[in-house]
Amino acid sequence: MTDLFSKFDPLIEQRAALLDTGVTDPFNLVMEKVESPTVAICNGRRTILLGTYNYMGMTFDPDVVAAGKKALDDFGSGTTGSRVLNGTYVGHKAVEQALKDFYAMDHAMVFSTGYQANLGVISTIAGKDDYVILDIDSHASIYDGCAMGNAQIVPFRHNDIEALEKRLKRVPEGAGKLVVLEGVYSMMGDVAPLKEMVAVSKANGAMVLVDEAHSMGFIGERGRGVAEAQGVIEDVDFIIGTFSKSVGTVGGFCVSNHPKFEILRLVCRPYVFTASLPPSVVATAATSIRKLMDSADKRGHLWENSKRLHAGLRQLGFTLGTDEPQSAIIAVMMPDLAKGAAMWEALLNEGLYVNLARPPATPAGMTLLRCSLCALHTEEQVGEILGMFAAAGRATGCIS
Numbered sequence: 001m002t003d004l005f006s007k008f009d010p011l012i013e014q015r016a017a018l019l020d021t022g023v024t025d026p027f028n029l030v031m032e033k034v035e036s037p038t039v040a041i042c043n044g045r046r047t048i049l050l051g052t053y054n055y056m057g058m059t060f061d062p063d064v065v066a067a068g069k070k071a072l073d074d075f076g077s078g079t080t081g082s083r084v085l086n087g088t089y090v091g092h093k094a095v096e097q098a099l100k101d102f103y104a105m106d107h108a109m110v111f112s113t114g115y116q117a118n119l120g121v122i123s124t125i126a127g128k129d130d131y132v133i134l135d136i137d138s139h140a141s142i143y144d145g146c147a148m149g150n151a152q153i154v155p156f157r158h159n160d161i162e163a164l165e166k167r168l169k170r171v172p173e174g175a176g177k178l179v180v181l182e183g184v185y186s187m188m189g190d191v192a193p194l195k196e197m198v199a200v201s202k203a204n205g206a207m208v209l210v211d212e213a214h215s216m217g218f219i220g221e222r223g224r225g226v227a228e229a230q231g232v233i234e235d236v237d238f239i240i241g242t243f244s245k246s247v248g249t250v251g252g253f254c255v256s257n258h259p260k261f262e263i264l265r266l267v268c269r270p271y272v273f274t275a276s277l278p279p280s281v282v283a284t285a286a287t288s289i290r291k292l293m294d295s296a297d298k299r300g301h302l303w304e305n306s307k308r309l310h311a312g313l314r315q316l317g318f319t320l321g322t323d324e325p326q327s328a329i330i331a332v333m334m335p336d337l338a339k340g341a342a343m344w345e346a347l348l349n350e351g352l353y354v355n356l357a358r359p360p361a362t363p364a365g366m367t368l369l370r371c372s373l374c375a376l377h378t379e380e381q382v383g384e385i386l387g388m389f390a391a392a393g394r395a396t397g398c399i400s
């Protein structure tokens with residue numbers, strides 16, 4: 001018998017070698033208590049959270065929590081059914097209305113996760129003989145959506161407008177074309193040149209889907225993302241998003257003005273063949289989305305945090321993913337996995353949690369410490385964070 005697990009041997013060995021150095025397992029952290037969007041207890045210690053994607057700090061918002069509790073009392077703990085059977089409650093319609101209002105779009109379809117939103121929309125709308133042209137650094141859920149569908153997949157170099165244009169021009173005449181982009185790329189925290197890319201896509205007869213998972217709530221005047229900030233939201237055919245970041249719960253969605261959009265509810269398998277979100281989740285999401293519309297002050301403070309942390313880390317001598325802060329994600333480059341894990345552990349011992357990211361999730365085999373800021377981090381906390389990076393960086397030899 002061939003052991004089906006033998007393909008994982010290289011990863012098992014790499015993991016064992018890392019843990020043999022005595023370092024704490026960076027992929028097995030337990031939050032013993034979560035006190036707020038910015039502080040938790042880990043290993044019995046107060047820990048500042050700098051790796052949660054809770055950009056707008058909505059998880060403990062009193063209105064959001066109250067809405068969830070009320071829905072739990074009024075509608076029970078779950079729907080036990082698909083959206084197209086017994087799984088659509090008034091709360092699901094209300095959160096879709098909140099999304100339509102937030103984006104000022106005609107249609108909104110809520111999925112159980114953002115992963116399923118990409119999986120479902122991409123695999124359903126791009127069929128046999130169509131082409132999906134996507135940035136090579138796209139999220140796993142975008143690649144999995146492509147793998148699940150039957151379209152031809154054409155990747156282009158990250159954020160390269162000319163490369164996109166070249167690929168588009170090579171698509172056979174008359175074929176359907178879907179260009180898939182992200183507003184903010186979550187590994188390096190860099191922003192896409194959507195204005196130019198959307199223009200090039202439209203000039204070449206393609207539809208455009210933009211995943212705004214890491215920009216919703218924060219980027220753009222009303223928090224609608226990079227497409228809003230760059231003035232092209234009207235030209236984007238589909239926006240994909242998640243409730244698991246700025247919205248502060250779980251779920252995913254697609255919004256669109258396409259006149260035939262609603263047919264997706266019958267043909268999109270990751271929407272049809274799975275249970276819908278629990279009533280408490282859609283109630284928290286709807287409340288959160290409505291509050292995000294009027295959160296300009298929080299957006300301003302989050303930009304201040306991002307700028308302060310970026311400048312401070314640079315001054316300490318760390319190499320960062322972007323020259324300027326472009327989003328609420330700041331990626332600190334590590335020379336290799338061993339050093340990255342040591343730095344991650346040293347930060348945790350100081351009382352700071354960040355994400356350790358490594359291949360294959362990262363581009364070009366990089367190891368990164370990904371920091372994601374929250375609008376509720378105070379100026380003092382950002383100062384504390386920089387002090388912890390200085391101490392851990394010196395202790396591990398990452399900086400001198």
Ligand SMILES: Cc1ncc(COP(=O)(O)O)c(C=O)c1O
Binds near residue numbers: 114115118182213
């Ligand atoms: C760009 C992007 N799209 C989609 C997703 C999936 O979101 P969810 O957590 O709702 O499945 C993520 C999550 O990490 C993401 O970064």
